[in-house]
Structures are given as structure tokens and as C-alpha cells.
Amino acid sequence: MSIINTKNFKKIKVPKTLRILVKRKSGLFGLIILATFVLMATIGVEVIPQEALRRNPANALLPPSLEHPLGTDYAGRDIFAQIVHGSRSVLIISFLGALFTVFLGSLIGLTSGYMGGTADKILMAISDAFLTLPGTILFIVLAAILRRVDIITFSLLLSITGWAGLARAIRSQVLVIKEREFIEASKVLGLNKLHIIFNEIMPNMLPYIGVAFSFSVLNCLYMTVGLFFLGLTCEGVGVTNWGMMMNNALARGVFLLNPMGLVYLFTPIIFIILLILSIILVAGTRELFNPSLREEE
């Protein structure tokens, strides 16, 4: 395997990563779905008025029409509007939660692996303790008790246990890379520690970090939607959420009487699966995170 040149890595800018995705059909497909979701969360929320979310018993359980593309729920709220308004918090939280997880995990893994000695032992003991915590459950309990947290704190709660596994994986990779010649060379050149950690070792970790990031997005999505699915709420995060839609649909049991109840139940499910699929497809393009797999142009 060739040594990855950090100079090469720096040249990769956004257009190139996009080009890689477009070249692979599955990557392109995933990117299109993901872009639609982002549009939905940014422009869609502004375009579709808040009034569509208001309860209006006169409009209850209307079938799909031009005015209500996916019909209305048992309280007369537009189903599509709920999906669009729910998408913003779901996307922001999943992304931020994954960002925090990966940031914490890489930072601790890199430091622990490179420093070694006592620092390494202490950091690994801490991650071992966090690995024994049941992550999903701890998140649900904390979010439900701390009801009024804002989106940032909420995302931090999502990363409360996820970082530990990544930190261990990165540490063991650092231990291997540390012994390679180019790190030896950097040391001889007298480069400082921070430079070696972030500019020499870190680029080699990017494939791991990238994959961990996409799995972390999926996990955060699972936990956030799950929290609302259980009927628990977090006021700072907003009331309209895909999980809440599923919880309402099941709790009211409308689908037993009216086919529109089934539409209400299945719409969030389909959108969640679409979002998951798009993330898998984009993350499945391995060249994206791993520069050494890219073909030379």
C-alpha cells in the first residue's frame, strides 16, 4: 500500500467528492434523495405555512388531494406538512449528534493512541466505562428528564456513549500507523506533535471516521425518532417529529377504522426508510472517504 500523501489530500475539495458520488450510480441516487431531504428541511419549512399544522377537526382524515398531497390526519393536520416540518429537527439533530460523536471519538482516540503511557491508560479506562453503558436507554432517560434542553444539548446527549467505540477503534489504528516510516520522518524533521497528529496521522483515519460518521447519523436518527415514538417529548426540539406521528397513529388506532389512518402511520415510516437508504448509498461509495481507493485521473 502506498503511503498517503497529505499534500494530495489537501487538494481534494468539495467538487471532487461530488464528482466521485456522481460517477457511481448508487451514490448519485443516494445523493439525490439526501439533497431532497435537505431542500425539504431548509426551503420546504419556509414554503409550507405553519397553519397546515393547526388542528382543524372539520378537515379530519381527508384523502390525498391537490391541497393536501398526502391527506390529513385524525385532527385535520396536513400529513405532508408534518413530514416537512419534522424533517428539519430530525436532520439537524442526527447530523449534529454524529458530528459530536465523531469529534469526541477521534479526539480521544488520537490523543490516547499517540500519547500512550498514563494518559492512554486513563482515557481508555474512561471509554471502557462508557462502553458498558446502555447508550439508547441512557439517552432516552436523560432526554426525558431534562425536558427543556435546546438542540445543541440534545445532540450532545446523543453522543454520550457513541464516542467510546470509535475512540477505541481509532486508538488501535493510531498504534499501527505510529510505527510507519513517514511518522518517523516527521519526527526527525522536528514537526510538532499537533502537526503530526492532525496533519500526518489524521488523514489516514478518514476512512474510519467517515464510515463511523455515517453510522452515527443513522444511530442518532434511530434514537431521536425512537424517543418521540415512545411518546416522550423534548420541548426544546420542537413538537412536530416523525416519531411523534407514528406514536399518534398507533395510540389513536385510527388505522383500524379508516384507511387514511394507515397513510398517517406509513408516511413517516417510508420517509425514515428513504433517509436511511440515502445515507447507506452515499456512505457505501467507499472512494468517498478513502482517497487511496480513488482512480488517478
Add this chain to the structure above:
Amino acid sequence: MKWIIIRLIRAFLTAFVVISVTFFLMRLMPGSPVEMTYYHYITVLRLDPETAKMLVKAAYNIDLDLPVHIQYLNYMSNLFTRGDLGKSIARGSPVIEIISNDLPWSLFTLSIAIFSSFTLGILLGSFLAYRGGILDRILTQFFTILSCIPSYIIGIILILIFVLQLGVFPSGGRISLGIKPGFTLEFIANVLWHATLPILSYLLIYLGGWVLSMRGSAISVLGSDYVLAAEARGLKKRRILQDYVMRNAILPLFTSLMISLGYMFGGAVFIENLFAYPGIGYTLIWALNNRDYPLLQGILNIMIVAIILSNLLADLLYGVLDPRARSR
């Protein structure tokens, strides 16, 4: 022998630290549950502060007049000497009693699901790795997607199919009314009938992960020299797959099997609530909704101890299976 003792001490220390963390979390968090209960007694139930303090003490094993570190010492000594986790606020009975009533049901469904998904997973995974080709590619994609679909969505789909459309399984509960617990055929059949859908959900949720990791592990074994040598010796395909590939590829999966218990509890919260199956995950959310914090803290502690025990078991088992690990 020494490595066993070291592992035991480490497990005990981890349990101690993590239980301490949950104590301080419950005690020192803004709007801490203990204080909330105290103010609830005073403002809503209009009790005088003395009675409220006494009730808080009975529920949490915590005396609010004492400084926090003394409270902590009392809680820990009660827990470790007598296994006393306090009293449930909403139900009035000791927490340990509620847990010992619910935990076996969760362990029953989860352990059947863990072992069936693991067995099926290693069989399918090694088969896919050995066979390769188009079938492998299609099924690998399928299991990748399956393993990423949230547990509650799989549960909802199973409910819609088996409860609402076909009506072959009950929609909730762990036994039917009027069935006497005992070692009778009727009782066992009824218990299994109620547990089928939760177990099937767990199976579908975790199968994908096992298939994929077994496939990965088996592919790396397939590339090794001894498999090539076995093929060169003209051994039967079945023999190679069973004795050479699977045996070696399973080894790293055993550790994940034990460690997976922690993730299983996470899934149990969703599945047990969806199927109204009163196990530990169901009671946890019940405690959250009823602000029954002693019960909540007790369940968290029991889960953490269970996870630590299974990690310990994984460590010890791995040492037995692979002698090289002992020296680490």
C-alpha cells in the same frame, strides 16, 4: 488464574464507578428527581417539610438533611450489603421486587432471540461468504438495509401483518388472563404464543448484523493458507465450510455475542412498549412517565450490572477459547 482475578476486580470497579455516576446524575442534575419529588410532596400533596423528607428518605434511601457525600455512602452501602435499591414511589413496593418480577420475561425473550439470530446469522453469513456470486451480492445488500431499519419500524410492520391482518398472535401482554402459572402444557404454549412476535422482531432486527459480521469474518478466513491446503487435499466442500471456515470465523463473533446484551436492552425498550410486553424495558418507560425515579435508577443499575457481567463472561470465555488472549 491471575487473569481471572484481574478481570473480576476490573468488572467490580467498573460497576462501582458507573453506579456512582447514575447516583450523582439523579441527585445533582438540574431539577434533580429527588428534589422534584420533594417539592411535589410539598406543593401538590401539601405535606409539611418533615413528612416530605421522611417520604423521600423511604423512597430513595436518601436523607435530604445529610450532605451529598454521606447520602452517597449510605446509598452504596445499602445497595452492596443488602441489595436494597429503595422503594418505588408509584407502586409502593420495593424496587428489587418489581425488577425480579419483570427481568426474567425480558431475559427469556431476549436470550431466545439472541441465540436464534446468532445461529442463523453465522450459518447464513458463512454460506454467503463461501458461495459468493450474485446471490451473495443481493443478500448482502438486503441484510445491510435490514440491519439499518429501526427496531420499532420492524415491530410496527409485524403488528400490522400478524395481529391486524392475520389475527394469529395477540397484540400484547405476556400471558392470557385466567391461565394459571405452572409447569403445564397450556401455560407454556400460552407464554410462547405471546412471546412469538417480540422474539420475531428481535430476530429480524439483529439477524442482519450477525450475517454481515460473520460474512466478513469468514471471507478473511477463506483467504488463509490452511483453507487452500484443505481444498488442495480434496476435502469435501461441506467439511471445509464446517470444520475449517466456520470454526475459525466464529471466534471473534463470540465476544460481540456477549457484548450485544447492552444493545439488546436498548431494543427491548422499543419492542416491549410496542407489544405491551411487561418486561424491564416496558417498566423503564412506565417509571419515566410516572416519574418513579427510584424504580428508574434501580432498573438502570440492574441493566448496567447485567451488561458488565456479560462483558466479563465474554472476556473469560474468550480466554478459554483462545489461550493467546490470556496474556493480554
